[in-house]
Amino acid sequence: MNAIELENVSKAYDNFTLDKISFSVPSGTIMGFVGENGAGKTTTIKAILDLIHIDEGSIRIWGNSSKNLSKDIKAQIGVVFDGSNLHENLTIENINRIMISIYHNWDQKKFYNYLTKFKLPKNKKIKDFSRGMKMKLSIAIALSHNSKLLILDEATSGLDPMVRDEILDLFLEFIQEEDHTIFLSSHIISDIEKIADYVTFIHEGRIVFSENKDELIYSHGIIRCPNEYVPMIDKSYIVGIRQNSFGAEVMIKNADIFKRRYREFSLEKTSIEEIMLFISRGKGADV
């Protein structure tokens, strides 16, 4: 069962197009959604939440069209956007009362436990909260109505490394329940590398890959070699190349087969961040 499924979703703005994107988020997993500024992450998340009209394609949440989700299903989705959308004059006490009226499954005790954990003041107005405090409050809300699906847009940005680590641990705790799923976008690839099971990479409005994280890392590798060696490599293995007068770095895919075919090259381990950088900035094999 997939928690989220997108099929050929398109959305055109004047200077940007989300171009027939398709991917699925398996239920019970954490999917990291990565891509450069302006790649289309927030647009995709808004489309999933039916906050914007899409031009074509379909989006399903637990098999139901995102366009007409029941109130019950909506209540099982916790959402955190980059930047607080809570009214600046509210206090935490006010928010608790509002959430009781919005969510029939609002867990007040859980909410106050998170507030204590995050050291958030109960009487201050939101306008006096720092950016990090607002993010923590939004996360506490998303986690306090017994959601089964968390959709987070840059939820850890603006937080210091210690708090980020604490929040990543909370996400890992959340995912312990078999039917819980997290879809999170982040610029902080190290966070994604740490907790995600799957990674979807969006580049200029298109999905470049959507794969199991470990398989992705194991199926890639980097070669560092003199420039004149590069033409010896079959282009079909090359994801991207960085070259200067001292030599070349080549990102290789299908690492297992490559290693058997080219025993003379030594392949170094790589990371999601490097794979992304090579795809978006390294010269492609066809250049």
Ligand SMILES: Nc1ncnc2c1ncn2[C@@H]1O[C@H](COP(=O)(O)OP(=O)(O)OP(=O)(O)O)[C@@H](O)[C@H]1O
């Ligand atoms: N309502 C809108 N009208 C016109 N263009 C828009 C609108 N919303 C987003 N865009 C454009 O769509 C593109 C993708 O924006 P989006 O916010 O989805 O990117 P992102 O990957 O989330 O970026 P970031 O990491 O910087 O938040 C951008 O070029 C943006 O200017």
